[in-house]
Amino acid sequence: MKNELKKYLERFIELSDKESDMALQFFEYQKFPKHTLILRSGDICSFEAYIKRGCAREFFTDHKGNEHTVEFAVEDWWISEINSFENKVPSQVSIETLEETEILFLSLESKKELLEAVPSVERMFRIMMQRHVHVLKKRLLQNMSRNAMDRYLTFLEQYPTVVQRVPQYHIASYLGISQEFLSKLRKRAHQ
Amino acid sequence: MKNELKKYLERFIELSDKESDMALQFFEYQKFPKHTLILRSGDICSFEAYIKRGCAREFFTDHKGNEHTVEFAVEDWWISEINSFENKVPSQVSIETLEETEILFLSLESKKELLEAVPSVERMFRIMMQRHVHVLKKRLLQNMSRNAMDRYLTFLEQYPTVVQRVPQYHIASYLGISQEFLSKLRKRAHQ
Structure with missing residues (x-):
């Protein structure tokens, strides 16, 4: 069930079998039909989501009521609104599935426990965030205008x-x- | 000299005096006059830079020759082109000082050694990257258009x-x- 995530983690960090089994326990598997809103703007984002299968998008609605897609996430990507998640503040964006999507969720509490139990996972999150910075910056370089x-x-x-x-x-x-x-x-x- | 960085680190992680002294040794202090290009696009970014005093900006030049400022960094901010830095690929952006600026530089080699010597610093980098993701996403939400x-x-x-x-x-x-x-x-x- 969680094999993909295990392989994903092992790309970034060395883990013993015991450690990776331990790490995977903190994730919760859920499967959603197409077009499920898994985060609604205004709510607090309660997860970092690893996409095991399927596709999701993050979007926001501007003051004129127009929707803008911020990011897509497919297999092996993560999706979350990290500021809302880490600081328990309302999210500006929404997240919905675009296909039937299988997700491994990590809650804030579980993330804390995971990082206590398997400290080397901190490195995976650090590198994953660096990649996210890179993707966002690339996107930003191409998008300068409006409002x-x-x-x-x-x-x-x-x-x-x-x-x-x-x-x-x-x-x-x-x-x-x-x-x-x-x-x-x-x-x-x-x- | 490195007091600001010590305080900065201690905001994110618990460090003994010995650990923080050890961590600070990996940084190299340099002072630059206003308008010094510390990274030129096309070069490989060799640093993550912690701004101790002063102000810098990251910018890129589009195919029409127009300059676009991507980010500013002032005291207590970091500036780098993380993808170029971590993967040793040419940077798309340049970085220049806008005032006389004092910087604590971390090279890739020193970063590796630092993370070996003081593993809890990994958390600081992870959180710093999360904040960067948040800042970039906020900026992106407001900038959707062009090219x-x-x-x-x-x-x-x-x-x-x-x-x-x-x-x-x-x-x-x-x-x-x-x-x-x-x-x-x-x-x-x-x-």
Whole structure:
């Protein structure tokens, strides 16, 4: 049942049979029909999900009601909203299955216990997160635009000290807009 | 000299004084004037950099020659191109200082030795990467558009099996374009 996950773990870390059996015990198997919402935006994400078979997507709905797909996950990928999961805050995104999908779920409690029981699994999660950073960055490089005011306000929130410290053209470039448009946004934001 | 990093590590993991002294030995301190290119796109990223003081930005130059800022990093942030660093492949992005900047650098070799010497640091890296995933995802949610053909080709490369398995409107939504535009792209890509 959990053979795929065992092989997956062994790609990243060395595990004795005893350790991998122990690790797998913390995961819970579930099978879902196509189009099951396994995370609803606004809820707290209670899992990191390893896809054993099938396909899922993560999406969000913007303020105009349009849906945007953020990521897909197929066999051997993980899907979760990590900030919601780790910090128990409401998720901005939803996750749904697109096919009949078999998942191995890890809850926050089980993850803690797993990392206590088999500390080397920490490395697998670290590397998995690095890959996720890489995938997201690649996607980001290709996607720079839209909703400039929202992006500007988020920028101020995320980098409150940067706005005074770097030239405006770098900020415009971060936001994917012209300097002229940035100064319009600034005026509007501070009105 | 390395007090900030010590405090930073202690936010994530419990370390004895001996362990944190040991950990800090693997980092190399360097100070740069404003506007120093510490990573040039096309080169292999040789570091994960902890910003002790100052400000840096990561940027890339598109095929039209336009620069896009991907991220900023200020005190207590890390900056690196993790895929280039871990897999020794050329970086797509460049990194430059925007102010006089003091950095604690970790090389790949030192990172390996550090993780051997102080295994609990693995947790710090895992959590740091999770935060990075969160920041990138937030930024991505606000940035969906532009260069649709490039995005489509990357999508095919990244998810070769997905294109046959999910409805076209989900793929259009992932790419941030209409279904009509997607079918135009498909025709053009397969010509």
